[in-house]
Amino acid sequence: MLSLTFVLLAALATASNAALTRRVVCPDGHTVSNEACCALFPVLEDLQTTVFDSGCGDAAHAALRVSFHDAIGFSKSQPSLGTGADGSILIFAETELSYDANLGIADAFNVEVPFIMKHNISVADLYDLQHVYVFPTYIYPSIQFSAAVSLTHCPGVVRPTFMFGRVDAKSPAPDGTVPEPFQSVQQILARMADAGFTPAEVVALLASHSIAGADDVDPTMEGVPFDSTPSVFDTQFFVETQLRGTLFPGTGGNQGEVESAIAGELRLQSDSNFARDSATACLWQENVNNQAHMASSFQLAFAKMQVLGQDTSKMVDCSEVIPIPPPLSAGAAQAFFPPGLSIHDVEQACANKPFPNLPTAPGSPITVANIPQDPATDGACQDNGQDCTIQ
Numbered sequence: 001m002l003s004l005t006f007v008l009l010a011a012l013a014t015a016s017n018a019a020l021t022r023r024v025v026c027p028d029g030h031t032v033s034n035e036a037c038c039a040l041f042p043v044l045e046d047l048q049t050t051v052f053d054s055g056c057g058d059a060a061h062a063a064l065r066v067s068f069h070d071a072i073g074f075s076k077s078q079p080s081l082g083t084g085a086d087g088s089i090l091i092f093a094e095t096e097l098s099y100d101a102n103l104g105i106a107d108a109f110n111v112e113v114p115f116i117m118k119h120n121i122s123v124a125d126l127y128d129l130q131h132v133y134v135f136p137t138y139i140y141p142s143i144q145f146s147a148a149v150s151l152t153h154c155p156g157v158v159r160p161t162f163m164f165g166r167v168d169a170k171s172p173a174p175d176g177t178v179p180e181p182f183q184s185v186q187q188i189l190a191r192m193a194d195a196g197f198t199p200a201e202v203v204a205l206l207a208s209h210s211i212a213g214a215d216d217v218d219p220t221m222e223g224v225p226f227d228s229t230p231s232v233f234d235t236q237f238f239v240e241t242q243l244r245g246t247l248f249p250g251t252g253g254n255q256g257e258v259e260s261a262i263a264g265e266l267r268l269q270s271d272s273n274f275a276r277d278s279a280t281a282c283l284w285q286e287n288v289n290n291q292a293h294m295a296s297s298f299q300l301a302f303a304k305m306q307v308l309g310q311d312t313s314k315m316v317d318c319s320e321v322i323p324i325p326p327p328l329s330a331g332a333a334q335a336f337f338p339p340g341l342s343i344h345d346v347e348q349a350c351a352n353k354p355f356p357n358l359p360t361a362p363g364s365p366i367t368v369a370n371i372p373q374d375p376a377t378d379g380a381c382q383d384n385g386q387d388c389t390i391q
């Protein structure tokens, strides 16, 4: 009797596993484990060809930044500070884009809003498509989905995961949830802890600055990169922020900026402090020439960020829709000191472990080129959030 019960239970378990793993064929021929994910393929295809057609460049960087600024409007201690990755930054653009920390976010919306309107998928359309799951609007996939897809253009990224089915923001996040580059490490860590992140996760997330630059920190320059390889997700950002600062790429004296070590490169005061503060210096250094650590810790922290404030038990795992990013080319994972610089230029801050001694790239000192600006980022959406709405 006991063995019959066991056989029956085993058969049931097998049947339910089969039910869990049964694949669904989407109308366009893709197969997925949950039919809700089918809705993302046409969006993905369009994003790839019309939004991120220039690879890991300006539009991709902008999409990544906006995903953080939306998600971080969340607080464990004060729910009134926002509901996280809920699209509030776009739904309430006229409010949230008026905050100083969101200067420049309009660039991303100039790319994304026409895209959302072009697809013209309404609340009802999505509901009909997915039968069971209610995906209230198209906005949330566009912000967090775009960011996940943008990352897949950057060699060195570990394939991001993607949960689908975010719930609408009912109100804007208030001012003050997005960290600013002139804030202290302690202030930033406290804000991020309130959103649920450990110091290690904050450093992991800051790997995003490996594929980033500034348009508004120095008002005289646009697309000023944070490292010498802004279209590759490599560890150079962690190397170069640890080097003694000697110059500004443009005018000096801008709030939130300190001297960098390489001409044409901009160093945020916060990144500089993270590299040197005793609370974070060893976490920072851990990334140097350690591509696997940087990429995997970023993937995990980014996955957490993308669902802040959302009930993941009501969401669908559509990670399989996200393409596999290209690997770093041979040799590109090897970190280096930029030409003319060496271990003697490192401002060692981690007390437990010496900074890795890296090879110096050959040649004379370089000037890092600006990140070419995508013309699509100049549109109707204004810096203060006016004309950013979806009609």
Ligand code: HEM
Pocket (backbone or CB within 6 Å): 058, 061, 062, 064, 065, 068, 103, 104, 107, 179, 180, 181, 182, 188, 205, 206, 208, 209, 211, 212, 213, 214, 215, 216, 217, 218, 256, 268, 270
């Ligand atoms: C936690 C502290 C952080 C601070 C203080 C900070 C600050 C900044 C600042 C001042 C800029 C330049 C904006 C401009 O002038 O155009 C910037 C750019 C950027 N940030 Fe951060 N950031 C932080 C964290 C993050 C995180 C967690 C992410 C993503 C997960 C992120 C992604 C980016 C990207 C991709 C850009 C480049 C945007 C572009 O080129 O259009 N940042 N950040």
